[in-house]
Amino acid sequence: MDATEIGLWGVPLAILGGAIRVSTPFIFVSLGEAITERSGRINLGLEGTLVFGAMTAYAVAVMTGSPWLGLLAAAGAGLCFGLFHGWICKFRGVNDIAIGIALMLFGSGLAFFFGKPFIQPSAPDLPAIAFGGWSDIPQVQAALNVNILFLIGAALAVFLWWAFRNTRAGLIVRVVGDSSDAARAMGLNPNTVRLLATGVGGALAGIGGAYLSLYYPGSWTERISSGQGLMAVALVIFARWNPLGCFAAALLFGGAGALGPALQSVGVTQGYYLFYAAPYILTLIIMIATSSPNRSLAGAPGELSITK
């Protein structure tokens, strides 16, 4: 039983475990949003897509008994939401931010409506890979139970970072995002590219939702997201539209979020509200430290409605 006494080591362990457990939805939503924003559109509706994805994944997993089908269904539902956003925004005079807010409310409401019968039943979880087998300490083993979606998210971040620079598709997305006129001159249709980019972004957000309901915390309730989708959209700007930055920011957020509970569990109990603000304080500090009047909004796609 002496192995269970880990004392203060619990704090770094919890931050590591928390970074791995909590960050995955942030990774997927922010990568999805990075693709969408690189193409010159903002989709604020990803919070709704995340919640709807969580519900869809859970419902399909309950009905079919397969979490993988649930994951697929969530990605499909997210794709539909993304394509819908992309399709509406191609019309003249439509504001992508306003449509995003509408879709955020619509997605959540629709998820609550269809999700009612699925609050009570239990769905099978997505599998995790135990990387902690080398350790005898159960806490380390628990912290290193890494869900496969986290690994996919990490690989995807590296792939997107590479693809934006080195592939034709990446170049097309970036051109459309930086200048519609240049894209048209190249014979590209900006609306089609943005439609696809928003669709892919929605599908990734749906996968993030599936992680919430099928792995951690691993149940469908109407308050499952508590604003994580919105935070992830903000992370993209924080990460300067860089997929690797999105991944790092998501890890930072997950780890810092675990700080509050972990410190209380080792007896640092004063001022826990302050510790809960840690992710936001860290964000502020990094934003201030890395900002400079000479290169404001470096990396921002030129066609984004916030920069135009």
Added chain:
Amino acid sequence: MSKRFMLSRRDLLKTSAAGAALGLASASFPISRAFAATATVGFIYVGPKDDYGYNQAHAEGAATLKGIEGISVVEEENVPETVDVQKTMESMINLDGASLIFPTSFGYFDPHMLAMCAKFPDVQFRHCGGMWNKDKHPMNAGSYFGYIGMGQYLNGVVAGHTSKTKKLGFVAAKPIPQVLLNINSFLLGARSVDPTITCQVIFTGEWSLAVKEAEATNALVDQGADVITCHVDSPKVVVETAAGRGAFVCGYHANQSPLAPEKYLTGAEWNWAKVYKMFVDDLVAGTPLPNFTRGGLADGFVKMSPLGPAVGDAARKQFDGTLAEMMKGGFSVIKGPLKSNKGVVVATEGQAFVETALELESMDYLVEGVVGSTA
């Protein structure tokens, strides 16, 4: 100018609402008068009514009324503690003809329910909480509430017998008196088994934050706690996460044993069915409804979940013995000599606070043995 416009628009809305109400009233009253014993009872929940928690406990109570002859039940869930709840109450009264309304969440009372009490003096409102005061509030309003601390004490008794590490965990939302009493009762129940047991508490700061509750549960298990309980709106995440990590759980608000049949020891549940039946019986009989009702385990306001398969014989025996003693009435969880975890004496030798004691309603301390802080 804009002020004048606002005023006239508000007046316009008021008049048209009154007109609509009048039209509805004249249309619907002859029908409802035809069945003399018919009454409609409205329930308003702040969250989903199948949350395995606070709202489910109320909805289960409401469901038992549906079988009663001449009573129809209307419900609305996910109603925020804003002006929305006023609209919900108005529509329950105007459209469904509700004559008794139970707004079940704390924040519904002031100003929302009080505004409706003034607007509809013929409708009865009973709010879950302890805020009604005869000197300040109208007579068609009222409060009902239960004392659930002894339920957490019994949770603690079973937890104390079951724990091997002698460390318990408590995931709490906010450090308000009722939550603190539950934490203290849980620890004192466990200490009645073994006075060396400690209980680690983690406050999440909100009533419903799924990811933070899961993180808190993981952190408690990491530090060696092997029995976990909680006071959050929906214990589902805590119960599933704890059981997933191999810890035992004690439930709260409602019965969560289907979520972790092997690991669920027992739980402190509300028994609102009893309270709602009492109000509705008075309503049907035409007697005035009580304005202020409270009760605990002995009064049937609170009940315990059936003991789970992991509960040993010694635990079962002490659980039954303590429960029998509580049912006699007059049992005190907080009794001297007792110190807070900051070393302040909170009860001197011979001093005992029964569950109805007013001192307990301003509790601002955690007792010795609880690891945690109220701020």
